[in-house]
Amino acid sequence: MTKYQRIYQELLDKIKTKEYKTGDYLPSENELMKTYGSSRDTIRKALQLLLQNGYIQKVVGKGSVVLDSERIAFPVSGISSFKELKESMDGTIETIVEEFTVVPADDKLKDELHMDDGNVYIIERVRSINGEKIILDKDYLNGNIIQGLTKQHAQDSIYEYIENELNLNISFSRKEITVIPATKHDKEVLDMLDYDLLVCVKSYSYLEDATLFEYTISKHRPDKFRFVDFARRSQ
Amino acid sequence: MTKYQRIYQELLDKIKTKEYKTGDYLPSENELMKTYGSSRDTIRKALQLLLQNGYIQKVVGKGSVVLDSERIAFPVSGISSFKELKESMDGTIETIVEEFTVVPADDKLKDELHMDDGNVYIIERVRSINGEKIILDKDYLNGNIIQGLTKQHAQDSIYEYIENELNLNISFSRKEITVIPATKHDKEVLDMLDYDLLVCVKSYSYLEDATLFEYTISKHRPDKFRFVDFARRSQ
DNA sequence: GAGTGGTCTAGACCACCGC
DNA sequence: CGGTGGTCTAGACCACTCA
Structure with missing residues (x-):
């Protein structure tokens, strides 16, 4: 943990515990320098x-004003694994591993995962919340990078295995959200009620050195899907 | 335009014109210092x-590697107005202003827009692409901040009016994406085919000084909706 | 071992805000 | 006017990568 990360965490704690409330100004950069004994x-x-x-939000001539972070509540923003997600949610959550296979990459997989050769883990998981099966995740992992993965890891958390046991750093991802018709298979494994559509989140995940290690398709029943985003206007 | 913004633009141009291709390394920070005659x-x-x-993506000990920005193609990521959006799209695009009214804020609007008193612009617009009416936007603008708005601005671009004529800087926004049933009114004004659902993008937009000036509900026909996001893992 | 990016420091000038 | 954040500079040490 570097110095500025420590200061970030301390300030964040004070925002989360309402020591600094929405609309308050943080101490000025000058004061924070003294408080933390660091440079500007x-x-x-x-x-x-x-x-x-x-x-x-920083306002010139005034200071740093605290925004209403309650309104954010980050459910699917950024990169988070399902395990991280469920810790911020209510309700009973369960994972069923429908498929766990290792296959040699065919042309389509080689293209999707930018790999020349090797094996790919294919993992299908159904996520149920309060007994309702509402999310279907299909993961494709580059076996040259991710090794030693087991069905148990898929049951628990793949991201945890990658970060804590393989000591690889997940760095960034690209997501695309669309809406697609549910297939016959989707309807078999999910509790679809009368819905015919699914929200489809395609995601490519990269390590710190910019290597692509995973491609995921996550299908959500429309009534249970929610995505929240915070964006700053570019430049 | 500050110095670092100019350097950013020049490097970005070189990436977009493929002078620096995907997978290439940019010149090191040391070399860039010399090239641009600036500090690190x-x-x-x-x-x-x-x-x-x-x-x-920066990789320690190696350098800054160029990512494949083609894969991003940013259709709805970040904050962009519909006008900015359509410039990056193919097809004929049209806007129909269905409603343009100014009303005193009632309790619900006061709460949504964090205002104590004053008027609110209510604007409803249908967006058609290649003759198909597929997006319904409803905007609520704080009349204390945004003044002198006309139906013509709504026809053209509200963001352009705010930024270029009022000289206000749009700074950040919060978006929430969900899927909702189409109302009778939605079905009347949009070409819904057989769809019963709409993708709903609620958005709160803020100025540089953290004042909320707009609240928008944008409903999209599911087959035409696409959202792309680039996210870095926090910390 | 030379080169890379990551962190930290100290000092300077500016435009902007509020009194 | 003093205080705020925005920009820019120059120098230092570190861990890491690669040959």
Whole structure:
């Protein structure tokens, strides 16, 4: 943990515990320098993180004002694994591993995962919330990068295995959200009620060194889908 | 335009014109310092922008590698007005202003727009692409902040009016994406084919000084909806 | 070992805000 | 006017990568 990350965390805690409330101004950069015994640059890095993540807005000549982070509540924004997601939710959540196979990459998989050769893990999981099966995840993992994965990891958390046991750092992802018709298979494994459509989240995930390690298709029953985003206007 | 923004733009141009291709490394920070005659900090600010916007990935000990920005293609990511959106799309696009009214804020509007008193612009617009009416936008604008808006502005671009004529800076927004049943009114004004659902994008938009000026509900026919997102893992 | 990016420091000038 | 954040500079040390 670097210095500016520590300062970020401390300030974030104070925002979350309402020591700094919505509309309040944080102490000025000058005061924070004294408080944390650091240079202005280090303080500014910490504030930059708060800014990027939507916790504060900086106003020239005035200071850093705390935004209403309750309104965000980040359910699917950023990159988060299903396990991280469920910790911020209510209700009983269960994962059923429908498929766990390792196959040599065919042409389509080689293209999707940018790999020349090797094996691919194919994992299908149904997620149920309060007994209702509402999400179907299909993951394709590059076996050259991710090794030693077991069905138990798929049951628990693949991201946890990658980060804590393989010590790889997940860095960024690209997502695309569309709406698609439910297939026969989707209707068999999910509780679709009368719905014919599914919200489809395609996602490509990358490590710190920009290698693509995973491609995921996550299908959500429309009434249970929610995506929240915080965006700053470019430049 | 500040120095680091200029450097950002120049590097971005070189990425977009393929002078730097996907997988290439940018010149090192040291070389860029010499090229642009600036300090390392200024170079790093420019690279930070490229990083945030998903154009490069920095790898320690190696350098800044160019990512495949074609795969992004940013259709609805970030904050963009419909006018900005349509410039990046093919097809004939038309806007029909269904409603343009100014009303005193009632309790619900006061709450949504965080205002104590004053008027609210209510604007409903149908967007048609290649002759198909597929998007219904309903905007609520704080009349204390946004003044002098006309039906013609709604026909053209409200964001353009706010930024270029009122000289206000749009800074950030919060979006929520859900799927909802189409109402009778939705079915009347949109070409819904056999669909009963709409993708609903609720959006709150803020100025530079963190004041909320607009609340929008944008409903999209499911088959024509697409949202693309680039996200970095927090911390 | 030379080069890379990551972090931290100290100092400077500016435009903007509010009194 | 003093205080705020925005920009820019120059220098330092570190861990990491690669040959």
